[in-house]
Amino acid sequence: MKLTPELLKKLVRASQKTLSEEIGCDDCFDQLHEFAELELSGKTPEKAMPLVQDHLNKCGECRQEYQALLDALRELNS
Amino acid sequence: MIVAMLNWFKRRKQTKKSYLSNEEWLELLASPADEKAVGELRKILVRGLKPALYKYVDRELDQFVEDTVQDSLVKILDKLDSFRGESRFTTWAMKVAVREGLSELRRKKWQDVSIDDLASAGIEDDDDSHPVQFAADNPGPDRTTHESMVLEKVMEIIENDLSDKQKMALNALMVEGISSTVVADQMGMKRNALYKLVHDARVKLKTKLASEGIDPDKLLEQLS
Ligand SMILES: [Zn+2]
Numbered sequence: 001m002k003l004t005p006e007l008l009k010k011l012v013r014a015s016q017k018t019l020s021e022e023i024g025c026d027d028c029f030d031q032l033h034e035f036a037e038l039e040l041s042g043k044t045p046e047k048a049m050p051l052v053q054d055h056l057n058k059c060g061e062c063r064q065e066y067q068a069l070l071d072a073l074r075e076l077n078s
Numbered sequence: 079m080i081v082a083m084l085n086w087f088k089r090r091k092q093t094k095k096s097y098l099s100n101e102e103w104l105e106l107l108a109s110p111a112d113e114k115a116v117g118e119l120r121k122i123l124v125r126g127l128k129p130a131l132y133k134y135v136d137r138e139l140d141q142f143v144e145d146t147v148q149d150s151l152v153k154i155l156d157k158l159d160s161f162r163g164e165s166r167f168t169t170w171a172m173k174v175a176v177r178e179g180l181s182e183l184r185r186k187k188w189q190d191v192s193i194d195d196l197a198s199a200g201i202e203d204d205d206d207s208h209p210v211q212f213a214a215d216n217p218g219p220d221r222t223t224h225e226s227m228v229l230e231k232v233m234e235i236i237e238n239d240l241s242d243k244q245k246m247a248l249n250a251l252m253v254e255g256i257s258s259t260v261v262a263d264q265m266g267m268k269r270n271a272l273y274k275l276v277h278d279a280r281v282k283l284k285t286k287l288a289s290e291g292i293d294p295d296k297l298l299e300q301l302s
Contacts, residue, residue, distance in 0.1 A: 001245050001246075001248065001249040001253070002253070003233055003236065005301045007252060007253060008229075008232065008233075008301055009298060009301045009302065010252055011236070011248070011252070011280075011283060012232075012283070012287070012294050012297055012298055012301075013298065014280050015280045015281075015283035015284040015287065015294070016284060016294050017280075018277065018280040018281055018284050020281065022277055024270040024271075024273045024274055024277075025268075025269045025270045025273050026268075026270040029173070029177065031164075032173050033164065033165040033169045033170040033172075033173045034164040034165050036165070036169060036173070037165045037166065037169055059258070059273060060258070061180070061184070061257065061258050061259055061269065064180060065173075065176055065177050065180055068130040068131065068176045068179075068180060069130065069169075069172060069173050069176045071129050071130040072126030072127060072129065072130035072172050072175075072176060073126065073169060073172060074129075075125060075126050075128070075129045075130070076122065076125065076126050076168065076172070
């Protein structure tokens, strides 16, 4: 593992955003359908489910899945 | 079952759209699943997945979506019990299908990469045995002695306080940019466990910086 200044920055930034209470990918996935419907109905899921929002901010794969889910649901609702 | 089907057909006549309630879906899909209901769900998933995945699939989108839906249906029928009704049933089912499709695409994209090779390649390249190295070995004239000492300390924390597993994961994820689904596969863990592993590493670093009296903002400023 080569520590470039770039990586060091990433690590330090990530560590500073760390909360003692974070949910993992499983808990995020368990709530994602509810979160998506709240968003699509114009509500504020990030307020109702802040831990899911926090996980989506931090986890690229869950975020990608969430975006794709929204795309799919928009198609179904159209 | 029969009532659910009748309701469904009645509504289909009226609206052209199939609109099953969650209860009806669950009733129809419970084993042995009703063929027509499975077919209907298949259509819905195919329709949703195409716009959701097209930007990630370079060719034969239709075939990929069909295969994904087939695999997803098995999973959905298998874990119907875990649907607790917090959304429309089709939203929940779509979520399962989206994850199925994206996971498959990630595995395909990274199928030729082995994080073990990356790790050992790194070790061979390095002259000394330090698993962690600062790329710019000499700190440079623009860095004060104090700043250099702080950097040294941070590197020491990363080298000594993070486990080999954590370093391996951070390297694969943050340096190589490999998908965490794939990294988790190769490390023999679930993505959820990998997230926790990295989370613990972040907590460790945060706590250690604080206990060493290192101001992260100053550190970041110094690094930029
Ligand atoms: Zn995640």
